Structures are given as C-alpha cells and as structure tokens.
Amino acid sequence: xxxxxxxxxxxxxxxxxxxxxxxxxFLDILLILAKSIRVMVAVPLLGFFIVFSFFFLLPGRFESExxxxxxxxxxxLLQSASFLDDAVKTNQWLLAQYEKQYQAREKFKKSLRIxxxxxxxxxxxxxxxxxxxxxxxxxxxxxxxxxxxxKPSPGKLExxxxxxxxxxxxxxxxxxxxxxxxxxxxxxxxxxEVPGQSVVAIADALEKSNQAxxxxxxSMNGSMSDSDILQSxxxxxxPLAKGSLSKAVAAAVILFFIxxxxxxxxxxxxxxxxxxxxxxKIQSIKSLLSVRRTLL
Numbered sequence: 001x002x003x004x005x006x007x008x009x010x011x012x013x014x015x016x017x018x019x020x021x022x023x024x025x026f027l028d029i030l031l032i033l034a035k036s037i038r039v040m041v042a043v044p045l046l047g048f049f050i051v052f053s054f055f056f057l058l059p060g061r062f063e064s065e066x067x068x069x070x071x072x073x074x075x076x077l078l079q080s081a082s083f084l085d086d087a088v089k090t091n092q093w094l095l096a097q098y099e100k101q102y103q104a105r106e107k108f109k110k111s112l113r114i115x116x117x118x119x120x121x122x123x124x125x126x127x128x129x130x131x132x133x134x135x136x137x138x139x140x141x142x143x144x145x146x147x148x149x150x151k152p153s154p155g156k157l158e159x160x161x162x163x164x165x166x167x168x169x170x171x172x173x174x175x176x177x178x179x180x181x182x183x184x185x186x187x188x189x190x191x192x193e194v195p196g197q198s199v200v201a202i203a204d205a206l207e208k209s210n211q212a213x214x215x216x217x218x219s220m221n222g223s224m225s226d227s228d229i230l231q232s233x234x235x236x237x238x239p240l241a242k243g244s245l246s247k248a249v250a251a252a253v254i255l256f257f258i259x260x261x262x263x264x265x266x267x268x269x270x271x272x273x274x275x276x277x278x279x280x281k282i283q284s285i286k287s288l289l290s291v292r293r294t295l296l
Contacts, residue, residue, distance in 0.1 A: 036263035043259050048252035055247065060239030064135035066125045066143060067231035070150075070224050075114055075123055077149060078142070084108055090141040093134055112142070122230065132236045139233035150224035157220060164216045167209055174206040 033040070077083050084105045088094060091108070098104040115124040125142065129135035152160060181199050 032263055032267045036259070036266070040256060040259040040263060044252040044255040047255040048248045051251040052245065052248035059130055061128050061130065062132045062135045062236040062239055063126055063128045064132075064139040064233045064236055065231070066139055066229065066233045067122060068125055068143070068146070068224075069120075069122050069228045069230055070146070071121060074146060074150060074224060075116070078112070078114055078125075078146070079109065081105065083145060083149060087138075087141050087145045090145075091134070091138050094138070108138070111138070127233075128240070136233050136235045143229060143233065147222070147224055147226070150222040152219060152222065160216055160220050164213065164220070167212045167216065171206065171209040171213060174202055174209060178202050178206060 085101065088101065088104050088108050094104050094108060095101065098107065111128045113126040113128075115126065116122075117124065125139060127135050127139040127142070129138055151157075178199070181202070
C-alpha cells in the first residue's frame with residue numbers, strides 16, 4: 001500500500017508504453033528558469049532603461065494655477081470650442097506649433113484642468129505648458145476671456161438698460177405713493193383714508209422693485225468680476241515631476257512576466273517536438289494560425 005501511494009503522488013506521468021511523459025515537477029520548473037534566466041533578466045532591465053530614458057529626455061512641464069469663484073455655467077463654458085478658439089488666438093506660441101487651429105485648440109483643452117472644490121462654487125484652474133511663461137500666459141488669457149464672456153452682449157445690455165429704466169420709474173412712483181400715505185398731514189385734508197392692506201401691498205411692491213433693480217444691475221455687470229479671481233495665475237518655479245521611475249518599474253515587471261510565459265511556452269514546444277504526438281499538435285497549431293492569417 002505504501003509503494004502504491006508513493007507512486008500516486010509522483011508528479012510525472014507514465015504513458016501506455018511505460019515511458020515518462022511530459023509531467024513537470026519542481027526541478028523541471030527550476031531547470032526551465034535556469035535555461036532562460038539571462039533573457040528573463042536582460043529583457044526587463046532593457047525595457048526599464050528604455051522607458052526611464054524616454055521620460056528622462058522629455059522636456060519639462062510647468063503648471064500655472066489660479067483660484068476662481070464662478071457659477072457652474074461658467075465652468076462649462078471653459079470647455080466649449082468657441083471659448084477655447086478665442087483663448088487660443090491670444091497665444092501665438094501655441095498656434096505656431098500646429099498647422100491647424102483645431103489641433104491647437106485640442107492641445108489647449110488637454111493642457112487645461114478644472115478642479116471643483118467640493119461643496120462650493122470655487123474652482124481651481126491649472127494649465128500645463130512647456131515653459132513657465134507659456135503656462136502663466138495661457139491661464140491669464142483664459143481668465144481675461146472668462147471675464148469678457150461673463151458680460152452681457154450689446155443687444156442684451158440695451159434690453160437690461162430698458163428694464164432698469166422701467167423698474168426705476170416704478171420704484172420712484174411707489175416710493176412717492178407710500179410716502180404720501182404715511183404722511184400724517186395727508187389725513188387732515190379731503191383725501192380719503194387708505195386701508196392698511198393697501199399700504200402693505202404698496203410696500204411689498206416697492207421691495208420687489210428694489211430687488212429687481214439689484215438683479216438687473218448685477219446682470220449688467222456680468223456674472224463675474226475681478227473680485228471673483230481669488231488667486232491670480234501663478235508663475236511656476238520648478239517643472240512637474242515626470243514620474244518616470246514608477247512607469248519604468250511597471251514596464252520591467254510586465255516584461256518579466258511576458259518572458260516567464262515565453263520560457264514555459266518554449267520548453268513545452270521543445271518537449272512536444274521530441275514526440276510524434278507532440279509534433280502533430282505543433283503542426284495543428286501552425287495550420288490554425290495560417291488559416292487565421294488568411295482570414296485577416
């Protein structure tokens with residue numbers, strides 16, 4: 001019984017002729033790793049140095065930052081094509097890098113980040129460029145265009161002026177009427193007494209007129225002003241970290257696992273080539289691959 005149990009726990013297999021099969025035990029794994037150790041180490045190291053060198057040779061990137069208080073519709077405007085086109089036109093250094101304006105616009109959009117500070121209407125605007133001057137200049141142009149865009153158009157401004165004039169006339173009329181009714185000497189004449197409810201209604205209408213005037217004046221001034229720029233665009237002193245080390249390590253790890261798979265696949269093919277049954281399997285794989293190539 002003990003002999004049979006030992007045979008049952010062996011990691012290699014026995015074919016019908018009594019010859020060892022293709023079973024793989026721990027020593028086989030060590031042997032496969034030893035035969036491919038140079039490639040498994042050299043290729044990941046090579047990939048590490050290539051990726052690290054690539055990021056090391058990249059030009060530095062600089063980030064300018066501004067903090068702005070604005071309504072949510074203004075933040076959506078920052079991502080519109082028409083707004084970005086106007087902002088790009090003021091940055092000739094960016095237009096000089098691309099043949100088409102839409103290419104410069106896409107680059108401008110990718111370089112701009114809009115971060116909302118949770119629970120507030122305050123936003124952090126960040127722009128990344130190849131030099132500190134370009135980063136600061138681009139973000140400044142964005143803020144200037146944002147202030148201009150927040151102002152009403154000439155047609156809308158004339159409409160608001162007309163509304164303001166109408167509300168101002170109404171305000172003065174209601175104010176005079178309320179003053180006359182509240183004047184004690186007014187009751188000594190022949191004027192009839194005014195019910196208290198009417199006085200309250202006039203006072204309420206006057207308050208609504210005052211609120212309407214304030215709203216119209218705010219609309220005429222625009223949804224944003226210079227005071228809403230809580231922090232002007234900063235001038236970056238140092239470039240952003242490139243983060244090349246972590247990416248190079250990740251590339252090396254991926255290449256290591258690829259080489260590990262390659263080592264075991266190569267060993268399996270070599271073993272299969274020593275047997276007639278394995279040769280048939282290899283030929284079947286090749287035929288399947290050739291069929292797929294013709295289909296593609």
